[in-house]
Each structure stands twice: as structure tokens, then as C-alpha cells.
Amino acid sequence: MAEEKKLSGPDFAEGVSLSELTDREMVQGHASGEAILVARCGDTHFAVGASCTHYGGPLAEGVKAGETVRCPWHHACFSLRTGGALRAPALDPVSCWKVETSGGKLFVREKQPEKKRPAVSAKAPENVVIVGGGAAGNAAAEMLRREGCSGGVTIVSADDATPYDRPNLSKDFLAGTASEEWLPLRSTDFYREHQIELLLNTRVAAIDPRKKSVRFADGSDLKFAALLLATGGEPVKLRIPGVDSPQVCYLRSLSDCRAIIGKAANAKRVVLIGASFIAMEVAASLTNRKLQVHVVAPEAVPMEKVLGPQVGEHLRRLHERNGVVFHLQQSVVAIDERGVALKDGDAIEADLVVIGIGVRPLTDLAERAGIKTDGGVLVNEYLETSIPQIYAAGDIARWPDPLTGDHIRVEHWVVAERQGQTAARNILGGRDRFDQAPFFWTTQYDFTLNYVGHAETWDTLDLDGSIEKHDCKLSFRRGGKTLAVATIGRDRESLESELTMETAVQAGCA
Ligand SMILES: Cc1cc2nc3c(=O)[nH]c(=O)nc-3n(C[C@H](O)[C@H](O)[C@H](O)COP(=O)(O)OP(=O)(O)OC[C@H]3O[C@@H](n4cnc5c(N)ncnc54)[C@H](O)[C@@H]3O)c2cc1C
Ligand code: FES
DSSP states (O other), X not given: OOOOOOOOSOBTTTOEEXXXXXSSOOEEEEETTEEEEEEEETTEEEEEESBXXXXXXXXXXXXXXXXXXXXXXXXXXXXXXXXXXXXXXXXXXXXXXXXXXXXXXXXXXXXXXXXXXXXXOTTOOSEEXXXXXXXXXXXXXXXXHHTTOOSEEEEEOXXXXXXXXXXXXXXXXXXXXXXXXXXXXXXXXXXXXXXXXXXXTOOEEEEETTTTEEEETXXXXXXXXXXXXXXXXXXOOOOSTTTTSTTEEEOSSHHHHHHHHHHHTTOXXXXXXXXXXXXXXXXXXXXXXXXXXXXXXXSSSTTHHHHOHHHHHHHHHHHHHTTOEXXXXXOEEEEETTXXXXXXXXXXXXXXXXXXOOEEEOOHHHHHTTOOBSSSEEOOTTOBOSSTTEEEOXXXXXXXXXXTOOEEOOOOHHHXXXXXXXXXXXXXXXXXXXXXXXXXXXXXXXXXXXEEEOOSSOSEEEEEEEXXXXXXXXXXXXXXXXXXXXXXXXXXXXXXXXXXXXXXXXXXXX
């Protein structure tokens, strides 16, 4: 959530001594009532807004890399020269100020006008169709316009809501600490102003790569010069008796979340089936709504497979301290109006059941169109599928990870948005590789973990610091190579790990 701006540090209008500005550290101060970050790059100084335009993260606590600054909270990246939001999850730029030096001091002067619209891209296709109005689809449409695409841009979305902040559905919004107004990524006016056609509640039923068109459920067609597939995933469905009962919910969309909130209002006890990230975030949020929460899951330690046993155990204890009851190494075999029946013969009374046992990528459209898939839509480093002019991004894309050489697929918000942005640049004729280190975060109560890289398996897990004190770094290694780093309360180290991974990839020595 955006924080209220507090002014601190030097008043840059009065000047700050140049000797205080080093290449390594950035300085936060203010001028004319606005929080400003000053950074030095060699002989050049920059002054930009101090708060990230995503959730208001403090950029001064982030990391400077070349002429960019990366946000400590969810790793957005801004240009210090132009303020431009170079990498999601921030979609808007930060402001820039003019700086002057005299008498050994630096002064921040007037705010620079916002950058004008870009020159029209010469290589823009006549029209781009984007299937999916989620993280990847929205970020792609915005980037097409930002990069000067003058042709038609259409987002076709099966959802009935304008693109929204999906990660929030299991966090503040579900907990009742953020209102629904906070969820849309953009207003409907934004899409109108940027001439992005948004077809909501509209499902693409088929793709005809030969005719270069998509077919809607009503049989009508829409031609495309370039197509981006960004259909995301759907919750894995549980097949047990009673699973279609009205008190049973899944969580993927805003309407799913509204349904859970509506049912939670009259419920006393909820059973969560599964100990996935989403399920555990739902557990934390529903305890905030004063529900008794029970979690039934087959694993012995929640989230051990992704985060290792120590973090998993810590999370279990954290949830238990908040009143959550775990039924681990267990499964639900049936649901009825009184609650759930467990495999061992026990039963748990419940008036709400939320299933969170994983996500299945929606690849069927691609498969039926003859696009190569392998548990995801296969793309190359430019996010091109096996059919020319058809790209894929987000939860459905399986791309070559430059760090390991493996083709990987992840379900991370930031990755989906950044892939949408990369695909958009390539649709406009760029040759932009997707070689960024994957990043995700999870928040449960006061616990926030940032994770960079991707480690499906590891042979060594090093812990530096204390998980209990929320001050640590965990390195997941295989064959001596660091594949992923998780941090709790060490945001800078998370950013530094991201930079190290990306530097290794760029140097070709990953
Ligand atoms: C509750 C929840 C919490 C999460 N929290 C986090 C988090 O904390 N951190 C994190 O990194 N990630 C999180 N994620 C994961 C993250 O939201 C996803 O990785 C991301 O949304 C994927 O983006 P996407 O664009 O690929 O798909 P989505 O955002 O799912 O968008 C897909 C879109 O495609 C549409 N669609 C599907 N099929 C069709 C069709 N045939 N025709 C037209 N439209 C279609 C859908 O309606 C939807 O609009 C969370 C996910 C959920 C559900
Ligand atoms: S607050 Fe900066 S990336 Fe989220």
C-alpha cells in the first residue's frame, strides 16, 4: 500500500554539499514540499521522486545500478535520467528535477515537464491482439503505446473487470485492509486515452494462425498482424464428492475474491485445502476477518518444496501463533454442508472451504492452434512461439532461463508484467531478450519474503541470519551455482543478488 509521503533529509533547494554525494549511496531529501532522491553517476547528478510509483517503496533504500534505481520492495526499476519506469511492477515514471551545482553544492531546481509521447514506431504492426487482460496482457498493451505503436491494440479478456492487481486478492483486499477502488491497475479512461480497446467478458475460442485471426465464442473473427497470448492460469480443480457445494471457493479472479468475502461475512470457520502460497496468504487474511482457519495439506511442512524446511517450519509456527490449525500429511476426501471429511476418518466442521492446490496454465488455445507446448507455451528468449508473429508471456510461457539453460515456467506477477513488456518491444521490431532474473514476493501477517532466481531443486541451502528475527538470506545452490536467493528483511541483499545473477548472465558465465 502507498505510504504517506514524509519529508526527511536535507532541503535540496538550500543545497547539499557535493562531498556528501558518492557514487554508491543515494541521498533522500526534499524540495518544494516533495520527497526527492539525489543520485550521483560519475560527474552527473540526478534528482528524481523518492517514492516508487508501484506501492510507494522508498527508493533511497534500493540499489543504484548504472543510471537506474531499483526499488527495494518488488524490484521495479527506474531511469535516473528520465524517471521512466523501465521494469515492472511500476508502470508509471517518477518525476525528475533539474539540478545545478555551484560553490561546491548541489541544488535541486524546478521539476522537469513529463516526457512527451514517443515518436511513432516505424515497425509497428497494423494491429496487435492480446489474449488476456491480466499482468502480462496489460503491461504489453501499455508498453506498445509507450514505444510509439500507432496501430490498433486490443486486449481480449474473459474477465469482467478491467485489469487489476491480482496479488492483492489474497492479501490486503481479502484481509479487509484495502478497498476495491485500490485494485484496478488503470482507470477505464486510461485505456480510452491510450486507444487500447478493452473487450471484457469476451473469450477467445480459437486461433487461426493461417488466416491470422482469433475467433470469439459467438463465431465472429478478429484479424491480427501480431498476437500475444497471455491467458495465465486457472486453479487446479479438486475432484472429490461435494466439491460443487456452494460453500466451496477457488481464488483466481476478482469475482472469486468477492465471493469469498461475501461468504466469509457469514462464516465462522474456513477450511483451506492446500498449503500453497495463495492458500497461506488466504489463511493470514481470513484470520484478520476473525475466522477460525484450518489448513489441510499433504505435505509435512508447508511450502518446504519451494522455500526449504526452515522457512516452512517458521511459517507454520507463525500461522499457529495467529490461531491457524494445521492438518498436515492429510487430505480431504469429501465435502458436505457440515464441513470436510479427512482421509484418516476425522472431520472438520466448516461453513467455508477454499481450495488452493496449484495453478494450471491455460495452454489449450495454443495447443489447438498447433503452437508448440510442453507444460506451457514454448517460447524463445524473445518470447516468440513456434509460429511467427505469435508471442506468449506470463504464467503460460515456458522460456529458456539464461542462468541454468533450462526451459522454465513460473507463476510470478512481476515476471508476467516484464514478459508482457519485452514481448511488446519485440512485436515492434526489437530484439529484446527476456534475460531478467525471476522475482516474487509473499506477505503473510508481518512476514514478507522476497525471492529472486529459480530453484526447483537444490543440493545446498545456506542460511545467513535469523528467520525468527525476520533478518536473513537463504541461498539455494546446485552444483556450486546459486540458483535462487530468498531474503526476509534484507531488501537490499535481494536486489544485489538480482544484479549479481543478471551480471553473470550478461557476462555469459552463468
Ligand atoms: C490470489 C493470488 C495472489 C497472488 N500473489 C502473488 C504474489 O504475491 N507475488 C507474485 O509474484 N505472484 C502472485 N500471484 C501470481 C500472479 O498473479 C500471476 O503470476 C500473474 O497474474 C500472471 O499473469 P498473466 O498475465 O500470465 O495471467 P493472469 O494475470 O491470470 O491473466 C490472464 C488473463 O487471461 C484471461 N483469459 C484466459 N483465457 C482467456 C481466453 N480464452 N480469452 C480471453 N481471455 C482469457 C483471464 O480472464 C485473465 O484476464 C498471485 C496470484 C493469485 C491468483
Ligand atoms: S513498491 Fe516499488 S516495486 Fe513495489
